[in-house]
Amino acid sequence: MEDRRVVLEPIDEALAEPVRAATRTALEPVAEEPAQAAPEAPASARRARSGLLIGGIGLVALLLLAQMLLGLWRLAQDYPLLGAGWALALALLLGVAGNALWRFWRTLARLRGRDALHRQARFLLDHDGVSEGVAFCTRLAELSGDSGSASFQRWRTALSATHNDREVLALYSQTVLVEADERALAQVVRHAGDVSVMLALSRFPLVDMLFVLWRQLRLAEDVARAYGVDAGYWGRVRLLRAIVRNMALAGASEVAAEVGTQLAGAGVIGKLSTAAAQGIGAGILTARLGLRAMAACRAIPWREDERPRLARVSAGMLANVRRYLGADDEDRERGGRSR
Amino acid sequence: MASIADTLATAGSLAGELLDRALDRQLRLAVTGLSQSGKTAFITALVNQLENACAADSRLPLWQAQRRGRLLGVRRVPQTNAHIPSFAYTAALDRLFGDPPTWPESTRGVSEVRLEIRYRPVGRFARARGTLYLDIVDYPGEWLLDLPLLRLDYRAWSAQVAATLTPGSRRRDLAAPWTSWQPAAASPFAEEAAAGAARAYTAYLHACRGQLGLSLLQPGRFLLPGEHEGAPMLQFVPWVWAMPGDTCAEGSTFRVLEHRYEQYKKHLVRGFYRRHFAGFDRQIVLVDCLHALNRGPECFRDMQHALHRIMESFAYGKGNLLARLFAPRIDRVLFVASKADHVTPDQHAHLVSLLQHLVRDSQLVARFEGVSTDCLAIASVQATEVAPGRAGGRTLNGLRGHALDGSALFVRPGEVPAAIPDERWWRERGEPFDSFRPPRVEAGSPLPHIRLDAALEYLLGDRLD
Numbered sequence: 001m002e003d004r005r006v007v008l009e010p011i012d013e014a015l016a017e018p019v020r021a022a023t024r025t026a027l028e029p030v031a032e033e034p035a036q037a038a039p040e041a042p043a044s045a046r047r048a049r050s051g052l053l054i055g056g057i058g059l060v061a062l063l064l065l066a067q068m069l070l071g072l073w074r075l076a077q078d079y080p081l082l083g084a085g086w087a088l089a090l091a092l093l094l095g096v097a098g099n100a101l102w103r104f105w106r107t108l109a110r111l112r113g114r115d116a117l118h119r120q121a122r123f124l125l126d127h128d129g130v131s132e133g134v135a136f137c138t139r140l141a142e143l144s145g146d147s148g149s150a151s152f153q154r155w156r157t158a159l160s161a162t163h164n165d166r167e168v169l170a171l172y173s174q175t176v177l178v179e180a181d182e183r184a185l186a187q188v189v190r191h192a193g194d195v196s197v198m199l200a201l202s203r204f205p206l207v208d209m210l211f212v213l214w215r216q217l218r219l220a221e222d223v224a225r226a227y228g229v230d231a232g233y234w235g236r237v238r239l240l241r242a243i244v245r246n247m248a249l250a251g252a253s254e255v256a257a258e259v260g261t262q263l264a265g266a267g268v269i270g271k272l273s274t275a276a277a278q279g280i281g282a283g284i285l286t287a288r289l290g291l292r293a294m295a296a297c298r299a300i301p302w303r304e305d306e307r308p309r310l311a312r313v314s315a316g317m318l319a320n321v322r323r324y325l326g327a328d329d330e331d332r333e334r335g336g337r338s339r
Numbered sequence: 340m341a342s343i344a345d346t347l348a349t350a351g352s353l354a355g356e357l358l359d360r361a362l363d364r365q366l367r368l369a370v371t372g373l374s375q376s377g378k379t380a381f382i383t384a385l386v387n388q389l390e391n392a393c394a395a396d397s398r399l400p401l402w403q404a405q406r407r408g409r410l411l412g413v414r415r416v417p418q419t420n421a422h423i424p425s426f427a428y429t430a431a432l433d434r435l436f437g438d439p440p441t442w443p444e445s446t447r448g449v450s451e452v453r454l455e456i457r458y459r460p461v462g463r464f465a466r467a468r469g470t471l472y473l474d475i476v477d478y479p480g481e482w483l484l485d486l487p488l489l490r491l492d493y494r495a496w497s498a499q500v501a502a503t504l505t506p507g508s509r510r511r512d513l514a515a516p517w518t519s520w521q522p523a524a525a526s527p528f529a530e531e532a533a534a535g536a537a538r539a540y541t542a543y544l545h546a547c548r549g550q551l552g553l554s555l556l557q558p559g560r561f562l563l564p565g566e567h568e569g570a571p572m573l574q575f576v577p578w579v580w581a582m583p584g585d586t587c588a589e590g591s592t593f594r595v596l597e598h599r600y601e602q603y604k605k606h607l608v609r610g611f612y613r614r615h616f617a618g619f620d621r622q623i624v625l626v627d628c629l630h631a632l633n634r635g636p637e638c639f640r641d642m643q644h645a646l647h648r649i650m651e652s653f654a655y656g657k658g659n660l661l662a663r664l665f666a667p668r669i670d671r672v673l674f675v676a677s678k679a680d681h682v683t684p685d686q687h688a689h690l691v692s693l694l695q696h697l698v699r700d701s702q703l704v705a706r707f708e709g710v711s712t713d714c715l716a717i718a719s720v721q722a723t724e725v726a727p728g729r730a731g732g733r734t735l736n737g738l739r740g741h742a743l744d745g746s747a748l749f750v751r752p753g754e755v756p757a758a759i760p761d762e763r764w765w766r767e768r769g770e771p772f773d774s775f776r777p778p779r780v781e782a783g784s785p786l787p788h789i790r791l792d793a794a795l796e797y798l799l800g801d802r803l804d
Contacts, residue, residue: 008728
């Protein structure tokens with residue numbers, strides 16, 4: 001019936017209202033159904049692989065713990081005070097990291113519902129609808145606390161009745177969400193810089209692992225706060241998995257680097273530079289995780305050309321590292337010349 | 340010493356200026372479409388939007404350079420190609436802002452308008468200010484329909500025309516005035532009789548377009564002769580009578596007509612491609628799908644064929660005739676379904692989908708040749724506003740505006756088919772889509788539009804970085 005031309009009569013605004021309200025409330029059910037099947041329904045092969053991964057990570061952690069205790073024991077024999085200090089630091093970090101992990105798991109359980117936003121955004125971007133975009137973005141702004149911001153007002157004035165949902169979402173993404181992008185990116189740069197400096201300075205693999213774990217959990221939370229939206233259940237699961245993997249890599253790369261330098265018979269100088277390289281490596285891993293966290297928290301996915309690049313983050317991070325480690329570099333240069 | 344230093348300083352600034360000029364870029368944007376597809380309105384609206392792009396009330400949010408505030412200003416400047424007529428921008432604008440507002444007069448030939456766009460470039464090594472000179476060139480799409488003539492000689496073309504005059508068809512009835520000429524092929528050429536027949540043939544082409552709504556009419560220049568009106572190369576007719584053998588002498592009627600046909604091909608068809616087409620960087624093709632849907636299946640199919648012919652000009656295969664004529668450099672083609680404001684926004688997706696079906700083949704070829712293409716539904720000047728209204732107890736989104744005669748109109752137009760309509764659609768189609776007159780806009784404020792900013796982003800976006 002609606003495909004025919006109809007001459008319309010004007011209606012007063014009071015009657016127009018329910019129409020709009022109807023389109024507004026029609027939002028919820030759209031994205032509910034394709035929910036459960038989508039993300040994690042892998043074959044048993046993947047489960048076996050992840051079992052192996054967890055086993056491997058556990059083994060590495062155990063070995064590292066043993067090595068750590070051995071190192072501490074040796075250190076305590078030579079310098080008792082220093083050993084006690086390290087033991088205290090380790091215990092503190094362990095406590096902080098454990099606490100962060102516990103909080104993270106607890107929130108996980110409450111967040112199952114939030115993935116709907118992502119699915120709905122994707123649905124609106126993929127379909128040529130015209131009625132739901134504005135209501136969706138307004139709800140997003142309410143959820144993230146952006147609805148009073150200047151950028152939100154700019155978005156509202158830029159809208160017209162002829163924009164389709166995709167254009168409405170793209171405009172929202174490019175007007176309102178870019179500001180959150182900037183805030184989140186600043187957090188990523190900061191945390192990645194911290195991780196790389198810390199790993200370049202520290203000497204104990206287990207401390208490194210815990211530090212990486214702690215910083216990356218904080219990073220995920222800070223990024224989520226920048227967007228004012230929670231990462232969503234699956235987003236968090238994926239992030240946590242990535243964090244654990246990064247943590248293991250931080251430890252493993254350290255062991256490998258240590259063996260490598262010893263084999264090469266390098267002195268203190270060589271060790272310093274491998275530590276710096278390791279720090280930067282871990283920093284880049286952290287930055288990657290930060291970008292992943294941003295993607296998980298951003299309600300409307302980036303277009304391919306808007307995606308922030310790792311290169312941009314690592315450039316900022318390297319500037320940080322250079323500021324902290326500048327003295328070491330000079331030492332090394334001097335050492336190289338004297339040789 | 341001081342004078343040497345002065346000279347060096349002058350030389351330095353001169354070099355900088357030269358470098359700037361070398362870095363300043365220009366872009367030739369060609370606008371075409373079959374007649375009545377809204378070319379003039381499009382260019383007028385585009386220039387109007389660009390001139391107002393930096394004003395506080397500009398509405399081009401989908402154009403990134405504008406939204407990010409990188410645009411410093413746009414103004415019209417004198418064109419560099421003095422031999423091309425200027426686009427009558429002011430006259431068209433006067434009509435749009437007139438009382439009552441009317442649509443601008445249609446394209447009659449090539450015309451051009453030049454704009455200077457100043458912007459703030461991005462990137463690490465960006466200059467403080469960039470300038471892009473944008474030449475917008477308007478030309479009738481009918482001229483592109485002549486391209487296939489290059490492959491046909493007079494006899495083959497005549498045979499093709501004769502085949503369209505099937506007995507009993509309306510075309511044959513309309514053609515009666517010139518087919519009744521009945522010249523003898525070998526007799527000496529009679530100027531007056533031939534000119535009369537050519538006039539009758541031109542009238543026939545106009546009748547085909549006006550009464551039958553056809554677009555695929557050759558030679559295209561007969562309909563829009565431009566500055567060549569009255570030239571002998573525009574005075575010939577296809578030979579639809581008994582084809583003579585090879586024995587016609589020089590100066591005979593058949594020979595002279597054949598010669599004029601060849602002259603037409605050489606000077607007008609080839610000349611257009613060499614002088615204009617080869618220099619275009621970007622192309623926008625306007626298609627009025629709604630008009631064709633209103634006119635019926637025959638007209639729609641004819642438009643489909645005509646579009647296909649037009650697209651052949653953009654498909655630069657190795658064996659293509661055009662590739663041998665020149666090295667074309669168009670790298671983006673935007674297909675636009677114009678007059679999107681004549682349907683409700685929920686139908687825009689269907690309009691785009693219909694357009695995609697219409698230009699599908701040529702899009703594939705263009706992509707293969709490395710030319711990027713896109714389809715959009717736009718309205719250069721938004722003549723209607725979207726408002727909810729009531730019909731039979733239901734509340735529907737409709738369009739509020741004024742018909743061409745000025746009467747108020749508040750309707751929900753029918754659905755646009757999302758693909759090439761089939762027999763059933765034609766059988767069951769409802770009332771035709773209404774035409775609207777331009778809206779009343781306060782003088783000085785930018786014209787309302789639909790997605791012109793998206794078109795600008797596609798056509799200019801990458802050149803303003």
